[in-house]
Amino acid sequence: xxxxxxxxxxxxxxxxxxxxxxxxxxxxxxxxxxxxxxxxxxxxxxxxxxxxxxxxxxxxxxxxxxxxxxxxxxxxxxxxxxxxxxxxxxxxxxxxxxxxxxxxxxxxxxxxxxxxxxxxxxxxxxxxxxxxxxxxxxxxxxxxxxxxxxxxxxxxxxxxxxxxxxxxxxxxxxxxxxxxxxxxxxxxxxxxxxxxxxxxxxxxxxxxxxxxxxxxxxxxxxxxxxxxxx
Amino acid sequence: xxxxxxxxxxxxxxxxxxxxxxxxxxxxxxxxxxxxxxxxxxxxxxxxxxxxxxxxxxxxxxxxxxxxxxxxxxxxxxxxxxxxxxxxxxxxxxxxxxxxxxxxxxxxxxxxxxxxxxxxxxxxxxxxxxxxxxxxxxxxxxxxxxxxxxxxxxxxxxxxxxxxxxxxxxxxxxxxxxxxxxxxxxxxxxxxxxxxxxxxxxxxxxxxxxxxxxxxxxxxxxxxxxxxxxxxxxxxxxxxxxxxxxxxxxxxxxxxxxxxxxxxxxxxxxxxxxxxxxxxxxxxxxxxxxxxxxxxxxxxxxxxxxxxxxxxxxxxxxxxxxxxxxxxxxxxxxxxxxxxxxxxxxxxxxxxxxxxxxxxxxxxxxxxxxxxxxxxxxxxxxxxxxxxxxxxxxxxxxxxxxxxxxxxxxxxxxxxxxxxxxxxxxxxxxxxxxxxxxxxxxxxxxxxxxxxxxxxxxxxxxxxxxxxxxxxxxxxxxxxxxxxxxxxxxxxxxx
Numbered sequence: 001x002x003x004x005x006x007x008x009x010x011x012x013x014x015x016x017x018x019x020x021x022x023x024x025x026x027x028x029x030x031x032x033x034x035x036x037x038x039x040x041x042x043x044x045x046x047x048x049x050x051x052x053x054x055x056x057x058x059x060x061x062x063x064x065x066x067x068x069x070x071x072x073x074x075x076x077x078x079x080x081x082x083x084x085x086x087x088x089x090x091x092x093x094x095x096x097x098x099x100x101x102x103x104x105x106x107x108x109x110x111x112x113x114x115x116x117x118x119x120x121x122x123x124x125x126x127x128x129x130x131x132x133x134x135x136x137x138x139x140x141x142x143x144x145x146x147x148x149x150x151x152x153x154x155x156x157x158x159x160x161x162x163x164x165x166x167x168x169x170x171x172x173x174x175x176x177x178x179x180x181x182x183x184x185x186x187x188x189x190x191x192x193x194x195x196x197x198x199x200x201x202x203x204x205x206x207x208x209x210x211x212x213x214x215x216x217x218x219x220x221x222x223x224x225x226x227x228x229x230x
Numbered sequence: 231x232x233x234x235x236x237x238x239x240x241x242x243x244x245x246x247x248x249x250x251x252x253x254x255x256x257x258x259x260x261x262x263x264x265x266x267x268x269x270x271x272x273x274x275x276x277x278x279x280x281x282x283x284x285x286x287x288x289x290x291x292x293x294x295x296x297x298x299x300x301x302x303x304x305x306x307x308x309x310x311x312x313x314x315x316x317x318x319x320x321x322x323x324x325x326x327x328x329x330x331x332x333x334x335x336x337x338x339x340x341x342x343x344x345x346x347x348x349x350x351x352x353x354x355x356x357x358x359x360x361x362x363x364x365x366x367x368x369x370x371x372x373x374x375x376x377x378x379x380x381x382x383x384x385x386x387x388x389x390x391x392x393x394x395x396x397x398x399x400x401x402x403x404x405x406x407x408x409x410x411x412x413x414x415x416x417x418x419x420x421x422x423x424x425x426x427x428x429x430x431x432x433x434x435x436x437x438x439x440x441x442x443x444x445x446x447x448x449x450x451x452x453x454x455x456x457x458x459x460x461x462x463x464x465x466x467x468x469x470x471x472x473x474x475x476x477x478x479x480x481x482x483x484x485x486x487x488x489x490x491x492x493x494x495x496x497x498x499x500x501x502x503x504x505x506x507x508x509x510x511x512x513x514x515x516x517x518x519x520x521x522x523x524x525x526x527x528x529x530x531x532x533x534x535x536x537x538x539x540x541x542x543x544x545x546x547x548x549x550x551x552x553x554x555x556x557x558x559x560x561x562x563x564x565x566x567x568x569x570x571x572x573x574x575x576x577x578x579x580x581x582x583x584x585x586x587x588x589x590x591x592x593x594x595x596x597x598x599x600x601x602x603x604x605x606x607x608x609x610x611x612x613x614x615x616x617x618x619x620x621x622x623x624x625x626x627x628x629x630x631x632x633x634x635x636x637x638x639x640x641x642x643x644x645x646x647x648x649x650x651x652x653x654x655x656x657x658x659x660x661x662x663x664x665x666x667x668x669x670x671x672x673x674x675x676x677x678x679x680x681x682x683x684x685x686x687x688x689x690x691x692x693x694x695x696x697x698x699x700x701x702x703x704x705x706x707x708x709x710x711x712x713x714x715x716x717x718x719x720x721x722x723x724x725x
Binding site: 048049050051052069072073075077079080081082083084085086087088092096097099100101129131149 | 491494498501502505506564565566567568570571572573574575643644716719720722723
C-alpha cells in the first residue's frame, strides 16, 4: 500500500527524517511511536505530500504521491487543527467534506448516526463554530471527517491526545472496527497501551531513524517500556 | 516589575514573526507613517494659513478653540471603531505572584502608548508654539497644551471603558452614544452651540491656569473608573472584548448547490468572508471604492481623453476582486493543509476562485453602469467600463491568481481588521502595477495613432479571448501552484 524509498528530510543541515525503506502492506495497521522530535509528524506530512522531501520518494499504491493526486481518493487523514476549517460548524464541515467525496446529504446523515456514540452528544447541534470547541472535541471532528469517506488508508497523528478516557476507549473500539474491515492505518501515539492494542505492527522512530520495527505480541509493551525508560 | 513587563512587551513586538519576516514591508509602511506624521506636524504649523485660506480675516486661535470640541468628539468616534484594547497581554501573568493592581495599572498605562494619543500632540504643539504665546503667554500656552493632552487621554480611557462595557452592560454604552448623538443634533438645530462652549472652555484654559484642573479631574476620575472596573474583571474571559459568537444562518445557499463541487467551494469562501471581520471589511471597502469614478468623471481634463478613463474603469470593476484576491490563498491559511489533503484538485480549487471573481467583477460592473447617466460623457464611460470589465475577468483574474502563488504569509483571521498588516508582502504591491498599467499600455499605440476606439476595443477583445481560454490559463497558474505549494504550506503553518 505504502512504500518508502530513501526518504530524507533536512532542515538547515539537520536530518529530521531518514528512512531508507519501509513497506506497508494493505490491511496492515502500523503504530508509530517515538519521543518528541522523532520525526513522526514530518514523516506523515511527506506521505500526504505536504512537505517536499529532501530526497527519496513515497509511493502510495505504487504511484509517487508527488506525481499525481490519485492517493487523495482513498486516503483519509487528520494531523492537527490545520486540517479543520475552523469557521464552520461541525455539521457544515462534515457536509463540505461529504460533498468533496461525492456523498449525498443522506449519506452524511447516516454516517454521523454511526458516530453518535463517539461524539457523546457534544459535537452535533451545538450551534458553535469548530474554533470554539475544546481541543478534544476538535480532534473528534477531525477524526470523524477523516474516516467519513471510508478510505482505504487512514493516517492519524496522535488521535488519543486531548481525549477524555471514555472517548479514548470509544476511539480505540472504532479503530479496531475499521481494522476488521480491512482499512490500512498509520497511527502515531504517545500512549503505548492504546497503540499496541490497535496496531499489529509497531515502528519506533528516534531522531528520524527507524530503530525498531516489530509485530505486536505479548512482550511488545515490555520492550517499548524498557526502551522509553530513562 | 513594571520594567520587566515593559521589556516583555518590547520582546513581543520585536520578535513577532510578522515584524521580523516582513522587514521590507515594514520599512515601506514605516516610511508612509513618517510622511503622514510629517503632514500632521505641518498642518499644525501652518494652521494659521489654513484657517485664513478657509475663512479670510477670522481670528485663528478663536476658530481653533471653537472647533476643538468637535475634533475630540470625532476622535472619540474613530477610536471607538479602531482602537484596540491592550488587555489580553496580561493573561500569562495572572497566575503568577504579581499583584493584580500592578497588572491593571500596567494595562492602563500601556494603552497610553497608542498612536491615537500622540497625533494630537504632534499637531497642536507646533500650532501652540507658533500662535499661542502672543495671546496667552508662555505659561498659558503650555497649560493649553497640557489640557489638550489630558482631554486626549480622557478620550483614550473613555473608549477603553465604554468598549468594555459594550459586552458587560451594553445599555451603558448605547446610552453614552445616544447622549453624544443628541448633543450633535441639538447643535445642528442651533438649540445649543457646541462650538461656542468649546470656544469659551479652551480660551479659558489658556487664559486662566486654574482651568486645567477640569481636564485633570476628569482624567483622574476616568482612570479610576477604568481601574476599578478592570480590577473587578481580571478574568480572561471577561476581559476579552468579544461578542458571544452567535451562529448565523447555517443553511446552504441553495442556488450554489446547483454547481456541484464548484458551488460548494464558493459557498465555503462566502462563509469565510461573512464570518471574519477582516475579510468582511475588505469586501465592504471595495464597495466604497465604486464611487471612485466621480474623482475622474467630474474633471474635464480626464474625460476628454481616454487613457485616464481606463484607469478608473479597471480599478472600479476589478477592485473587489483585487482587494480580496491579492491575499488568496492566504485567507485559507488556517485550513490550507486540509485543502491539500482532501479530495480536491488544485485545478478545481482555482476554478472556484475564478468563478467567484467573475460575478464579483460583474456586480461591480453593473453598478458602474450607473455612471452612464452622467450627461454627455455617460456613453463613453459605459463603453470603456465594458472593455475594462471584460479585461478584468479575462486577463486580470489570472494575473491576480498567478500572483497568489507568491503569497506565503499566514493570515490569522481571528485577529482584528484595522491596522492589521498580516499577510501583506511585496507581491501585493507588485501585483497592483501590472493589473493597472498593462491595459493602458495596450491602449497606448492605438491612442498615439489617433484611433482611441480601436484601443478600447483591443482591451475588450483581449479580455474576451482570455475568458474563452480560461481553462488553459488556469492550467498555467495550477502548474506553478504545484511547484510552490510546499513553500506556501510551510509559510502558512508558521503562526
